[in-house]
Amino acid sequence: MAVMEVRNPRSGEMDYRFDPTSAAEVEAKAKKARDAQRAWFSGGLERRIAILKKWAESLGRHAADITAALSVDTGRTRISHEELGAVEHFIHGYCEAAPQVLAQPFRKFSHNDEIVFKTTLVPYPLVGVISPWNFPLVLSFIDAIPALVAGAAVMIKPSEVTPRFVEPLQRSIDEVPELAGIITLVRGAAETGQAVVANSDAIVFTGSIATGRKIAVAAAQAFIPAFLELGGKDPAVVLAGSDLARAATSILRSAIYNTGQVCYAIERVYVDASVHDDFVAELLRQAATLRRSFAAGDGGHYGPFIFEAQGAIVETQLQDAVARGAKILSGGKVETVGGAIWLDPTIVTDVDHTMKIMTEETFGPVVPVMKFKTVEEAARLVNDSVFGLSGAVFGPDTHTAGDFATLMEAGGVSINDTELQRGMMFDGEKTAFKMSGMGGSRYGATSILRYVRKRALIANEGGIKPLTELAEIEA
Known part of the structure; x- marks a missing residue:
């Protein structure tokens, strides 16, 4: 060989x-x-x-x-x-x-x-x-x-x-x-x-x-x-009455960790229309505090893509979203600097399920945000996917968020946080749903x-x- x-x-x-x-x-x-x-x-x-x-x-x-x-x-x-x-x-x-x-x-x-x-x-x-x-x-x-x-x-x-x-x-x-x-x-x-x-x-x-x-x-x-x-295409739902700063921090942390190259990263976000604009503003404010890590110990928050082809995959998804009417509010540019392939935290709005960015695994630091009007609509959107790895829901309290979590077709649902399943290695079980x-x-x-x-x-x-x-x- x-x-x-x-x-x-x-x-x-x-x-x-x-x-x-x-x-x-x-x-x-x-x-x-x-x-x-x-x-x-x-x-x-x-x-x-x-x-x-x-x-x-x-x-x-x-x-x-x-x-x-x-x-x-x-x-x-x-x-x-x-x-x-x-x-x-x-x-x-x-x-x-x-x-x-x-x-x-x-x-x-x-x-x-x-x-x-x-x-x-x-x-x-x-x-x-x-x-x-x-x-x-x-x-x-x-x-x-x-x-x-x-x-x-x-x-x-x-x-x-x-x-x-x-x-x-x-x-x-x-x-x-x-x-x-x-x-x-x-x-x-x-x-x-x-x-x-x-x-x-x-x-x-x-x-x-x-x-x-x-x-x-x-x-x-x-x-x-x-x-x-x-694979996963993990959703996060932000209900009315949620702590928006908490939700933005948790969702952004999940989406940016390891440059988004995580199967259980939050890759699509559904936000109650009544708090959508405020949530997006908070997301943008926090994303602006993050910066590239060019070397160990430099205090940066995210690195380049590991796999060369991944940058092109994410770029194609972003181009498809924009062509279908999405707006990129931050980041959005896949670029090569010194041989490394970078994408800064990318916030996308005006998205829907005709776009690859909402239906296909992204594996990059991208947060597409879609608004919903009713809980029923949110549940339909969350479950409109071939994926069912995990997800998250934010609400005004554990009970309200937990009620919505039971509607989600996913193997692990974090409540008022993301990626909580990472900590249950020996303590609990979960299986992947769907594909x-x-x-x-x-x-x-x-x-x-x-x-x-x-x-x-x-x-x-x-x-x-x-x-x-x-x-x-x-x-």
């Missing part, structure tokens, strides 16, 4: 190269992973927990190198440190929860106390993980860690757009000999990803609906489960159970039925 060249999001230069993992290499690595997995599982949960905690310590020792490489991959520093901290949090959180989640005591049949049974949990031998470029480290391990705790081996293919962090990450894994074959990292594009699906016993994918469909088809043909975490995903909740400690099959062991401690019970009876 040809050497792959990788663009630096801050300089625009192709300054990194790597050899992609071939399909034959993936197959060989998968065989080694399955061989290693048997001992990983049979060694027991306590041993797995000890080894994963040992790896967490190794991550700490390699933190500087991992975050430095990740910062080059993504063009941002603070969030790169957040990613590493999150992975360490995943390890400790799932290790703490696992003994209770995986406990399966002997029980008796409710109708026959002479029959005892126990459900044994058998992990899928090899779980494949294909992760995207917007959060390369976190989204490589948000699903891999619970699979490892469950007793599976994992094969992870991060995005070819952001591959630099894999080298120092691999060194942290190599420092823990017990993880040889248990965590396998491969790099490459579509061909490598296809090989991962073909050689896995279960597959997890985070990314676009279009690619998710292809993986779902491939998984169905291979007859393996697919857990798909796909935003399938395959059960990746949230909650019980997500460990996504990676096991259930085998019942059933014992009869009493008598058995005699053959005479087979005799036919009269009609």
Whole structure:
């Protein structure tokens, strides 16, 4: 396979190269992973927990190198440190929860106390993980860690757009000999990803609906489960009586975080007509306080686009909106400066659902605002989407906002704030609605159970039925 060249999001230069993992290499690595997995599982949960905690310590020792490489991959520093901290949090959180989640005591049949049974949990031998470029480290391990705790081996293919962090990450894994074959990292594009699906016993994918469909088809043909975490077009609703400053801050923070390159970013806003103008004015006032971050520690709030093609996608959506009558009140210009592709926080009004900016995933720092007259109209607009990842609603109080939240077709709805689901990693569950995903909740400690099959062991401690019970009876 040809050497792959990788663009630096801050300089625009192709300054990194790597050899992609071939399909034959993936197959060989998968065989080694399955061989290693048997001992990983049979060694027991306590041993797995000890080894994963040992790896967490190794991550700490390699933190500087991992975050430095990740910062080059993504063009941002603070969030790169957040990613590493999150992975360490995943390890400790799932290790703490696992003994209770995986406990399966002997029980008796409710109708026959002479029959005892126990459900044994058998992990899928090899779980494949294909992760995207917007959060390369976190989204490589948000699903891999619970699979490892469950007793599976994992094969992870991060995005070819952001591959630099894999080298120092691999060194942290190599420092823990017990993880040889248990965590396998491969790099490459579509061909490598296809090989991962073909050689896995279960597959997890985070990314676009279009690619998710292809993986779902491939998984169905291979007859393996697919857990798909796909795109979002998260709405926020601002009801009359809301704290407009609070709503503007929360919505803007969500839309601008990671330059809007977040699946659960707020990407469309519906505001009661009675407060629309005041809300837009507050949004503009706050947006004017934000500035570009050109280097680590400079106090800037957002960086350039990570993926070169993303700027063009957002620009096309903005052009389509303007052609259909939308007004851009701030930002709106995608520009290249020193090789980096930038878009300042962009506030758009006079939008409607004929525009791509309101119906397609944007993945950029854009806040389109549409007014509504009635709650019924707002609910209709919110749910007029193929997406159903998450959303938010602001109201004069929790009860009023909560009532509206129950009308929203989304897996997680934040009330009087945005992105609250980020904090419920081990505490609660949520699933994606519509085309935003399938395959059960990746949230909650019980997500460990996504990676096991259930085998019942059933014992009869009493008598058995005699053959005479087979005799036919009269009609």
